Amino acid sequence: MKWIVILLFLSGLCPAQPGIVWETQRADYFYDVHETSTGDFIIAGREIGTPNDDKCLFRFTSSGQYLWECGDPDLYYQEGMWVEETNDGAFIVVGRCKIAQESTYDLFIQKVNGDGNLLWTRVFDTSASAERAYCVLALPGGEFVICGEKDPEEGMDQAWILRTDSQGDTLWTREWGWEYNDEARRVLLVDSALTVLMHGRLESTSYGPHLVRYDLDGNLLWETPIPELYGYHGQDMCRASDFGYVVLTEHAPWIAHADSTGSTQWMTNPMGINSKWGNSINPTMDGGYIYAGQNQPYQPGRDEYSGMLVKLDSEGTQQWWDFVYESDCDGLFSARQLSSGGYIASGVAGGQGYLIRYEPELGIDEPGRSSAATLSLRPTPFNSILSISYHLSDLGPMMLSVFDLTGRLVEKLESGVRPAGGNTVVWSPGPECPAGCYLVVLDACGERLVARCVKLD
Numbered sequence: 001m002k003w004i005v006i007l008l009f010l011s012g013l014c015p016a017q018p019g020i021v022w023e024t025q026r027a028d029y030f031y032d033v034h035e036t037s038t039g040d041f042i043i044a045g046r047e048i049g050t051p052n053d054d055k056c057l058f059r060f061t062s063s064g065q066y067l068w069e070c071g072d073p074d075l076y077y078q079e080g081m082w083v084e085e086t087n088d089g090a091f092i093v094v095g096r097c098k099i100a101q102e103s104t105y106d107l108f109i110q111k112v113n114g115d116g117n118l119l120w121t122r123v124f125d126t127s128a129s130a131e132r133a134y135c136v137l138a139l140p141g142g143e144f145v146i147c148g149e150k151d152p153e154e155g156m157d158q159a160w161i162l163r164t165d166s167q168g169d170t171l172w173t174r175e176w177g178w179e180y181n182d183e184a185r186r187v188l189l190v191d192s193a194l195t196v197l198m199h200g201r202l203e204s205t206s207y208g209p210h211l212v213r214y215d216l217d218g219n220l221l222w223e224t225p226i227p228e229l230y231g232y233h234g235q236d237m238c239r240a241s242d243f244g245y246v247v248l249t250e251h252a253p254w255i256a257h258a259d260s261t262g263s264t265q266w267m268t269n270p271m272g273i274n275s276k277w278g279n280s281i282n283p284t285m286d287g288g289y290i291y292a293g294q295n296q297p298y299q300p301g302r303d304e305y306s307g308m309l310v311k312l313d314s315e316g317t318q319q320w321w322d323f324v325y326e327s328d329c330d331g332l333f334s335a336r337q338l339s340s341g342g343y344i345a346s347g348v349a350g351g352q353g354y355l356i357r358y359e360p361e362l363g364i365d366e367p368g369r370s371s372a373a374t375l376s377l378r379p380t381p382f383n384s385i386l387s388i389s390y391h392l393s394d395l396g397p398m399m400l401s402v403f404d405l406t407g408r409l410v411e412k413l414e415s416g417v418r419p420a421g422g423n424t425v426v427w428s429p430g431p432e433c434p435a436g437c438y439l440v441v442l443d444a445c446g447e448r449l450v451a452r453c454v455k456l457d
Helices: 002-013
Strands: 020-026 028-035 041-047 057-060 066-070 076-085 091-098 106-112 118-124 129-138 144-152 158-164 170-176 183-190 193-200 208-214 220-225 234-239 245-249 255-258 264-268 276-283 289-295 306-312 318-324 329-337 343-349 352-358 373-378 386-392 396-404 409-418 421-427 436-444 447-455
Touching (some): 028 076, 028 343, 041 091, 091 144, 106 144, 106 158, 158 183, 158 193, 183 234, 193 234, 193 245, 208 234, 245 276, 289 343, 306 352, 329 352, 373 436, 373 447, 386 396, 386 436, 386 447, 409 421
Parallel strands (some): 028 329, 028 352, 076 129, 106 129
Antiparallel strands (some): 028 041, 041 057, 041 076, 057 066, 076 091, 091 106, 091 129, 106 118, 129 144, 144 158, 158 170, 193 208, 208 220, 234 245, 245 255, 255 264, 289 306, 289 329, 329 343, 373 386, 386 421, 396 409, 396 436
């Protein structure tokens, strides 16, 4: 009876989540997933069940069909934790591996071309220590920043930040923390400098998430704890719609909005019952966030974890959620909004890698659907200037914005009340906008239109 009451209570409160387009499984583990500039999906993960487990990168089509997998055949037990697409259509994946079956784990970075061919690998090893990468950032100039950790055989973990050149060779490294279990979990390029989410502590602070700022030469600019999250494990971070930061903790997760001083504007505990684990938080095109994690079940008779997906607005209010029981999903490790307005999430189900794609939410324009507004771009691809034309059927408020594929707001081009009719806006991205794919988003006439463009070098 208790479970029936809970189920009825949840069903009465829960807004309808988007429908599922497809789901697929493969005998691997899937961690970080991204939409590519061509609309496919690229996933960092690990191979299961082969002698060397030497694959760490997997590519699928937009309809969920497997394309290829890649790794370095000379390495063992490769585990890809994060992947980024580069300006030349290739991919950078980082994680951990072994150079011999009996050795300790080392941090690796690999570059793979769009056809799944390995271009190069770099392995970073320090004596009497195990290493791991959690995230990689591709800089506009073709260089990379990696964040991770060192785990010495004697002593406590240290957060580790590395900057490499375009071939993965070290330019500088930095360590952070104070004799504790420290990790560098996520790195963002903000105003030509690096903001890193650290987990751990300083001599003057308590254990928990910290924001740390470096310039591109590795000089420490500032560091600040988030006192409201003391005692929790910092897991993930993304840029907030108001240009602050949204931080996710891991066990019994909290999502908190923090500014550069570590002050929090709001905090929320994601939907779920019993023991919960937070794995990723990413921005959405409406200024909100999509959360992926794991949750102990509320269904009678289930004794394993389920996947968990939660959509939040810009103030942390939960708009919809989904207990992901499809294919016996055990957990979701990554979720992102797609350029079409739907969502892709990756995780594990039944001991295999798992992908699930959701439909666009209401208000997202879909091909072939009649629309009260129109949006067109030319030329695309473009070099330096993009002409954006839109037409409104009625007088009303509108907003025209540009986002990158991670959902980060790049530039707000126009907003206000506009009469019915046609308008043209020119976007001239600055040098801080690298070549790649961008999304132009028009909010008007009670709907949202999204158009994709490609900026060339």
